[in-house]
Structure formats: structure tokens, C-alpha cells
Amino acid sequence: MGRLFSSLERSSYLQQMSTEQLDLLVIGGGITGAGIALDSQVRGLKTGLIEMQDFGAGTSSRSTKLVHGGLRYLKQFEVKLVAEVGKERAIVYENAPHVTNPEWMLLPLIEGGTFGRFTTSLGLKVYDFLAGVKRSERRYMLNRTRTLEKEPLLRKDKLKGSGVYVEYKTDDARLTLEVMKEAVVRGALAVNYAKVDGFIYDENKKVIGVKVIDQLTREQTIIRAKKIVNATGPWVDTLREQDNSKKGKYLYLTKGVHIVIDGTRFPLKQAVYFDTESDGRMCFAIPRDGKTYVGTTDTYYKDDITHPRMTVADRDYIIDAVNYMFPEVKLTVKDIESCWTGLRPLIHEEGKSASEISRKDEIFFSDSGLISIAGGKLTGYRKMAERIVDIVCRDLGVKERCQTDRVTLSGGDMGGSIHLPAFLEGKTKEGMKLGLEEEEAYRLAKLYGTNVSRIYEIISTIGEEANRYGLPSSLLASLRYGIEEEMVATPVDFFNRRTSAIFFNIAWVRTWKEPVLKYMKQCFQWSLEEANYHRKQLETEIEHATIPVDEVVELKKQII
Structure with missing residues (x-):
């Protein structure tokens, strides 16, 4: 894919979204929002998506990691x-x-x-x-x-x-990312760390846009769209409250x-x-x-x-x-x-316990025209997206039907699952010719799919740079690819959602966190204060992934 999803260009993507009216703006960059953006873009709608954290940072990187x-x-x-x-x-x-x-x-x-x-x-x-x-x-x-x-x-x-x-x-975070990347390569605009700070309405009290605050630069942007979908998962009711439309059922x-x-x-x-x-x-x-x-x-x-x-x-x-x-x-x-x-x-269903409540999705329609979707399961993301985009297309007079059951996602272009073993074998051998250990070459091929060719291309050119930062070439290639083509904007994005290392290889994170911080500081031209902020965020993430909260202590804090 082309370099259309670079964190170095986040501000320009937001600027692009603000210059013309979108057909659809999706709020929320989890699997549901990503699925909606892809379906919408495939049907020919001019689509934008904003996420207040990183893509998949909420529920979509914290599931049981099963498409079940x-x-x-x-x-x-x-x-x-x-x-x-x-x-x-x-x-x-x-x-x-x-x-x-x-x-x-x-x-x-x-x-x-x-x-x-x-x-x-x-x-x-x-x-x-x-x-x-x-x-x-x-x-x-x-x-x-x-x-x-x-x-x-x-x-x-x-x-x-x-x-x-x-x-x-599945790898839930990477599945979300591959859906998002496919939407982007097809023309959608998507930006992380962009938080809705309020809705904009016309004289008929219909929602026509949002005020957005870039969480990294603090700059404000206004984005206008014919239709706006709230796919923010646990935050759905928060946005419904901002829209004064939280009525009836709730989360x-x-x-x-x-x-x-x-x-x-x-x-x-x-x-x-x-x-x-x-x-x-x-x-x-x-x-x-x-x-x-x-x-x-x-x-x-x-x-x-x-x-x-x-x-x-x-x-x-x-x-x-x-x-x-x-x-x-x-x-x-x-x-x-x-x-x-x-x-x-x-x-919410009256009288039912947490484990008894239905996992069906629900669509909420606001008087302002805001469409919200909540509930559902990771596995059903594509059908949830189809239902939402059907509604948007009906309202906009677009006749195109859903085609995403036949859309290969980013990294999956190896001709179907039947060809995966041969693909992995071939790419593992290719990686070994670049000097990678067999296990590492296989891991990269499985992680990135057909996009591993870009990883290998980077590896073949960065030997000196890798030595300068004290990083293995495969790690630096993943980091650079993440920044340029997967919108890695912080060290946590890389160590958590792009590699899952913070959950499945915490020792690796501790080993390489300082060289990664050093590289990102240089890449993004962070000040010492900004670099320290990102170090603290990463250390907090490591703490949250390793140390449980004592409820008694937390309760005492609240009382005090």
C-alpha cells in the first residue's frame, strides 16, 4: 500500500477532512467504526473517521482475541x-x-x-x-x-x-488496524488522537458537523458531514448526552x-x-x-x-x-x-446479570440525525457496519449494496487461506536471506501478511540506522513502518496495538523501550518534556498490564 496512513501527516489529514463536506463522518476507531468506514468507502461515499485515543485502544484490543x-x-x-x-x-x-x-x-x-x-x-x-x-x-x-x-x-x-x-x-487490534488500513487505501481519511469537543447544528437542530481537538497538538478543527455515526463503544452514551439524545435504552x-x-x-x-x-x-x-x-x-x-x-x-x-x-x-x-x-x-436489560445480557447490537436514532450503534461482538463487525451503511445510503439516496464480504483486507492478499502456508514458508525464507532468524522471519510474515514485503524493503536499507539507535533491524523496520503506514503516534501504540508485546512479551518491551523512545523523539522532533511525557505514558501502561488494583485501597482513596 502507499504511504497514506502516516502519523507524520496526521494534521494534514485533519485539515483535509475540514476543507470539504464529507458524506459520512464516523466517530470511533474500534472494529465497528473501522468496519463502517471500509463499507462506506467501498460503496463510494466520501468517508472520514476520528478516534480520540489510538485505533482499537478501547474494547477492540482487549477482547478474548477470538472471532467466535x-x-x-x-x-x-x-x-x-x-x-x-x-x-x-x-x-x-x-x-x-x-x-x-x-x-x-x-x-x-x-x-x-x-x-x-x-x-x-x-x-x-x-x-x-x-x-x-x-x-x-x-x-x-x-x-x-x-x-x-x-x-x-x-x-x-x-x-x-x-x-x-x-x-x-485472532489478533483483535491488528484485525481492526487492517480493516482501517484497507479503508484508507481506498480513499477514506482516518486520524487517531482526535477527540470530539462538541456537535455543530443547523437552524433545524440537525447535526451537520463536529468540533475536534487534536489530543497531541491541542489544535481545533471543524469537520462537516452529511451523516454522522457514533460508533464509540463504551463512550456511545457520553456522545448521546452531548447530543441531548440519551433517551430510552442505555449502555x-x-x-x-x-x-x-x-x-x-x-x-x-x-x-x-x-x-x-x-x-x-x-x-x-x-x-x-x-x-x-x-x-x-x-x-x-x-x-x-x-x-x-x-x-x-x-x-x-x-x-x-x-x-x-x-x-x-x-x-x-x-x-x-x-x-x-x-x-x-x-x-441494559432490566433484571438480567452481566453474563445474561444479550450481545446483540442496537442502533439509536437521535432527533438531530445522529446515528449511534452499540453492543454486538467483534465477530459481527462487518454485518453491524452493513446495517449502518445501509441506513446512511438510504438517507443519501445511494443505491450501492454492501460488498465487504468479498473485500480482502490489508495484508491479506495471498489468494485466500488455502495459500497461507505456502506464503508464510516463502516469506520466511525471504526474511532469512536478509539475515533474520527463521523464527523472527516467520513472526513478521504472520504479523504483517503481504505487507511484510514493505518491512523487508525497509530492513534492506536501515543497517546503519539500526546500529546507531541500538535496535535490531526487524524491530526498527516494524517501528518505521508503523509510523509511516500504520499511524503509530506514541510508543504505547507500537508496543501495545501494533505488536501486542505489552501483553505477550513484556520483557521485550522493557528491553527496547528506551531505544524506541529515542528513535521516536528524533522522528517526531519531540522536546525533552514531550519525550518524558511519552515515557511516563508507556511506564503507566506497563504498570496497568502487570499490577492489579487493590479495591480496598481504591475505596479508601475515594473516601479520603
């Missing part, structure tokens, strides 16, 4: 939801095979647990049917012996057998927490979906890149939505869940390397 079909929603008879998102998994996979891949999931049957053999077998069969699962990925049942062969760490005293079915594992935020353990301490062979002993809620334990991560909790949340934190109680809940289902692991607090916390923007 919502098996547990069958228990709530959400048949239509399961059918829709189940079928969407295959589309997401084919459109971006480098960031999404099938993952066989084991569902253990435990004496006294939630799932019995007959109901599990039937439920998984119905799930496969609704989701349109292909024959090679349909569920099968295992006895106790075969189950332990697949995952020896499972508790043996109460195990009766298991069901095995397919989910799809119910729930918190999900995940912990990461090194694979040597929790050597999980097989992804497992299991119910907890304490309250029967469901958890995932998933191996990834030499680590195992486990989550999620599902509790009501009403604190700071910009920086949600794992609490001591959250941490202990997951540790207890692991030690119940995998007693030989004997997990302790010291084994946790990192964690993340995300918020689910669900729609």
Missing part, C-alpha cells in the same frame, strides 16, 4: 445471533488469513458441571448447523481417555469426556479480564473452554506464542472507562478457576506476567 460464534448464546436462545456471527467467522478468516486462524476448542465435561454429554453433543451439533460450519471443522465428542491425551493438565477426578469444536483465534458496561502466563509454567497443549466452579461462568484458556492466556470475567463496571484495570479480586477469580480445572498447574500470583482489561458496551 457465540456458543454460549445458544443457552439464551440467541439463535439469530449465533447463526449470523457463526457464518461471519469464515468471511473474516478468508478476508484476512494472516490475522485470523481456526482453533480447535475443547469443552471438558465435568461431573457436577454445567455441561452433560447429551446436551453438549446436541448443542455443538446445532451450533455447527446454525454457523454453517464446513464438514472438516464439525464438532466431535471424546471419552475421558482421549480427552486427557489432548490435554493432560485437565483435572482427572471429575472428568467424564469432552466435546471438540472450532473457533477462530450497561461489563468488564472482562485476562491474565497471561508463560508456557513453561502453564504448558497448555490445547485451547480449552471451561466453566468455573464458583459460579458456572465460562472461561477460555488459550495457548499463544509460547504463552497461555486465560479469561474472562464478566462483571458490571462503572468506573473510569478510559483506563479500566484488573483488580485483585479479578486476578484471584481467574487463578482459582485455573487451579480448579487444571489442578496440577498450581498457579500463583507470581506466575502472572501481564494482563488486560476490556469493557463490553452492552444494552
Whole structure:
């Protein structure tokens, strides 16, 4: 792709958005907003998108990192939801095979647990049917012996057998980014760290624009658009309040927490979906890149939505869940390397607990013309976008239909998932010819897909520069590519959303944070004060990813 998404050009992109009326302005740069921007741009609408943090910095980088079909929603008879998102998994996979891949999931049957053999077998069969699962990925049942062969760490005293079915594992932040990059390469304008500071209305009290504050330069811009969509996830009601249109249904935020353990301490062979002993809620334990991560909790949340934190109680809940289902692991607090916390923007339903509330999306229409969307799941982002853009096109008299089921995302242009293994093999060999270790070359090819060619192009030219900053050439190439073509504006953007290292390789972050800061200071011409600010932000992010909040201490602070 061309260099159309550079953080060095953020101000000019905002300026460009302000010079002419857009057909559609999307507020919110998570997976839903990115999906809307892509669908809109593909249909020929002049599209802009602004995000007050980094792209995917909210819920869309803090999920369970599964493009999954919502098996547990069958228990709530959400048949239509399961059918829709189940079928969407295959589309997401084919459109971006480098960031999404099938993952066989084991569902253990435990004496006294939630799932019995007959109901599990039937439920998984119905799930496969609704989701349109292909024959090679349909569920099968295992006895106790075969189950332990697949995952020896499972508790043996109460195990009766298991069901095995397919989910799809993803890198949620990079999926969001690849959708955004594809929208941009097709002509959309998108800028991070651009916060709405108020709506602009015409004489009929219809919304026609927004005031935007650049969070990095503090400059104000006015952007006008024929239609404005509020796709801000947990902040949807905040913008509805600014628009004086928060009426009727409202958001119910729930918190999900995940912990990461090194694979040597929790050597999980097989992804497992299991119910907890304490309250029967469901958890995932998933191996990834030499680590195992486990989550999620599902509790009501009403604190700071910009920086949600794992609490001591959250941490202990997951540790207890692991030690119940995998007693030989004997997990302790010291084994946790990192964690993340995300918020689910669900729609409030009277009398229902956090885990019982529907995951269906909801569209809100304001008298001012503002359109808001909330709820939904990562897996269903494309269909959510389609529904919104259908409405926008109807209002604007545009006849084009949704085509994104056939749009290959940025980095995914290798001819479909069937060609992924050969692509990875070829690009790994190409990287090794540049002097990379085999493991590193493979990692880059998997991370960037077909965009890895640009990474390799940079590597071939930066040897001297890499030495000057004391950085490995592959790291500097990723950083430079991130700045020039993935709008990396801060060190946190790079270490978190672009590489996931802050969650899955925290030691790597600590090793390279100072050389990365040094390079970015030079690149962006930061003052010493600005560089120190970004260092502090990164250190805070590391703290949030490693140290839980003690609720008792927090409560005392509030009282004081």
C-alpha cells in the first residue's frame, strides 16, 4: 500500500477532512467504526473517521482475541445471533488469513458441571448447523481417555469426556488496524488522537458537523458531514448526552479480564473452554506464542472507562478457576506476567446479570440525525457496519449494496487461506536471506501478511540506522513502518496495538523501550518534556498490564 496512513501527516489529514463536506463522518476507531468506514468507502461515499485515543485502544484490543460464534448464546436462545456471527467467522478468516486462524476448542465435561454429554453433543451439533460450519471443522465428542491425551493438565477426578469444536483465534487490534488500513487505501481519511469537543447544528437542530481537538497538538478543527455515526463503544452514551439524545435504552458496561502466563509454567497443549466452579461462568484458556492466556470475567463496571484495570479480586477469580480445572498447574500470583482489561458496551436489560445480557447490537436514532450503534461482538463487525451503511445510503439516496464480504483486507492478499502456508514458508525464507532468524522471519510474515514485503524493503536499507539507535533491524523496520503506514503516534501504540508485546512479551518491551523512545523523539522532533511525557505514558501502561488494583485501597482513596 502507499504511504497514506502516516502519523507524520496526521494534521494534514485533519485539515483535509475540514476543507470539504464529507458524506459520512464516523466517530470511533474500534472494529465497528473501522468496519463502517471500509463499507462506506467501498460503496463510494466520501468517508472520514476520528478516534480520540489510538485505533482499537478501547474494547477492540482487549477482547478474548477470538472471532467466535457465540456458543454460549445458544443457552439464551440467541439463535439469530449465533447463526449470523457463526457464518461471519469464515468471511473474516478468508478476508484476512494472516490475522485470523481456526482453533480447535475443547469443552471438558465435568461431573457436577454445567455441561452433560447429551446436551453438549446436541448443542455443538446445532451450533455447527446454525454457523454453517464446513464438514472438516464439525464438532466431535471424546471419552475421558482421549480427552486427557489432548490435554493432560485437565483435572482427572471429575472428568467424564469432552466435546471438540472450532473457533477462530485472532489478533483483535491488528484485525481492526487492517480493516482501517484497507479503508484508507481506498480513499477514506482516518486520524487517531482526535477527540470530539462538541456537535455543530443547523437552524433545524440537525447535526451537520463536529468540533475536534487534536489530543497531541491541542489544535481545533471543524469537520462537516452529511451523516454522522457514533460508533464509540463504551463512550456511545457520553456522545448521546452531548447530543441531548440519551433517551430510552442505555449502555450497561461489563468488564472482562485476562491474565497471561508463560508456557513453561502453564504448558497448555490445547485451547480449552471451561466453566468455573464458583459460579458456572465460562472461561477460555488459550495457548499463544509460547504463552497461555486465560479469561474472562464478566462483571458490571462503572468506573473510569478510559483506563479500566484488573483488580485483585479479578486476578484471584481467574487463578482459582485455573487451579480448579487444571489442578496440577498450581498457579500463583507470581506466575502472572501481564494482563488486560476490556469493557463490553452492552444494552441494559432490566433484571438480567452481566453474563445474561444479550450481545446483540442496537442502533439509536437521535432527533438531530445522529446515528449511534452499540453492543454486538467483534465477530459481527462487518454485518453491524452493513446495517449502518445501509441506513446512511438510504438517507443519501445511494443505491450501492454492501460488498465487504468479498473485500480482502490489508495484508491479506495471498489468494485466500488455502495459500497461507505456502506464503508464510516463502516469506520466511525471504526474511532469512536478509539475515533474520527463521523464527523472527516467520513472526513478521504472520504479523504483517503481504505487507511484510514493505518491512523487508525497509530492513534492506536501515543497517546503519539500526546500529546507531541500538535496535535490531526487524524491530526498527516494524517501528518505521508503523509510523509511516500504520499511524503509530506514541510508543504505547507500537508496543501495545501494533505488536501486542505489552501483553505477550513484556520483557521485550522493557528491553527496547528506551531505544524506541529515542528513535521516536528524533522522528517526531519531540522536546525533552514531550519525550518524558511519552515515557511516563508507556511506564503507566506497563504498570496497568502487570499490577492489579487493590479495591480496598481504591475505596479508601475515594473516601479520603
